[in-house]
Amino acid sequence: MEEEIVRRLKAHNLRNTSIRKNVLELFIQSEGRALSNQDLEEQLDNPDRITLYRTLKAFEDKGLIHLAVDRGGISKYALCSDDCDTHAHHDGHAHFHCQACGKTICLEGEIIIKAKPPTGYVVDQEKLVLEGTCADCAA
Numbered sequence: 001m002e003e004e005i006v007r008r009l010k011a012h013n014l015r016n017t018s019i020r021k022n023v024l025e026l027f028i029q030s031e032g033r034a035l036s037n038q039d040l041e042e043q044l045d046n047p048d049r050i051t052l053y054r055t056l057k058a059f060e061d062k063g064l065i066h067l068a069v070d071r072g073g074i075s076k077y078a079l080c081s082d083d084c085d086t087h088a089h090h091d092g093h094a095h096f097h098c099q100a101c102g103k104t105i106c107l108e109g110e111i112i113i114k115a116k117p118p119t120g121y122v123v124d125q126e127k128l129v130l131e132g133t134c135a136d137c138a139a
């Protein structure tokens with residue numbers, strides 16, 4: 001695990017500080033599940049909030065994590081695929097958000113959006129969040 005973490009940080013041009021290692025470890029352990037600031041704070045031992053915020057920002061900038069959902073002032077991030085790098089994200093996938101437990105996961109498969117914005121409107125990114133109930137909550 002330690003080796004994998006150091007490898008990933010290095011591949012994305014990030015120095016390995018202990019908070020970066022801890023945060024990345026949590027993302028790797030959560031396997032495709034998105035984590036909010038609060039989720040991370042709970043799992044890390046009383047981290048400095050500003051450092052945590054900067055860590056997430058740096059990870060997003062360098063292509064390690066991507067924004068999965070952003071609602072009600074809560075941003076949740078998920079681990080990127082290996083294709084993402086410092087210059088560009090390639091996370092053109094949808095996310096599933098469970099309305100019962102709040103779990104968010106990355107979905108496989110391409111998003112095909114047929115909606116057409118009016119002439120002159122510029123689309124920066126396509127985001128799709130499917131909402132419903134996860135298997136655990138539906139059971």
Ligand SMILES: [Zn+2]
Nearest residue numbers: 066080084089
């Ligand atoms: Zn990405």
Ligand SMILES: [Zn+2]
Nearest residue numbers: 098101134137
């Ligand atoms: Zn659920």
Ligand SMILES: [Zn+2]
Nearest residue numbers: 068078091106
């Ligand atoms: Zn995702």
